[in-house]
Amino acid sequence: MENQDWNTRVKKNTKNLALWTLAWVLSMAIATFGPEFLWEGESILTVTAIILNALLGVGLILANIRHLNSLDDLQKKIQLEGMAMALGVGVVGGLSYSLLDTTNIIMQDAEISFLVILMSLTYLVSVLLGQKRYK
Amino acid sequence: MKNSLKVLRAQNDLTQADLAIKLEVSRQTINAIEKGKFDPSLPLAFKISKLFQLPIEEIFQQE
Structure with a gap:
């Protein structure tokens, strides 16, 4: 119950x-x-x-x-690891991407939507890996 | 950290699902604790201790 x-x-x-x-x-x-x-x-x-x-x-x-x-405790841990990974990849990847733009290594302007997609996919993959690890 | 959760569960004739119901956690969490993949928080350890009426240190031991 x-x-x-x-x-x-x-x-x-x-x-x-x-x-x-x-x-x-x-x-x-x-x-x-x-x-x-x-x-x-x-x-x-x-x-x-x-x-x-x-x-x-x-x-x-x-x-x-x-x-x-x-x-519960374990689910929170899996979510926390997923969010930590997404945040880390977002900050590091986002700044690298921005540098590529400001130094004109890439021709087109940096789009924030790419960063959102990168962070979302990182979070999704991390949570799935976490679920598998603690299965 | 090692623990005797699996033994206690068997002694009390409980499945992982039964224990999950009593502790208000997912079955995955019970399985992860039993396999030593995950250490429970202090509140959850106290819940387990209360359920089996044993001191925490008798259920969980440092390796």
């Missing part, structure tokens, strides 16, 4: 996190493509979409904290 409650709590928080993530991603898409395809550059709508995106982002962060707090 106790663990069913714990399991239910973890599942609920995971589902909650997924919903906040989905809402944030959708609002990001609307804020990105809306000015061009939906409201043709209407500034007030663009600003509203960006504010909505930022507010949903705050909800996403809080949902992530709630989710992490509901996990």
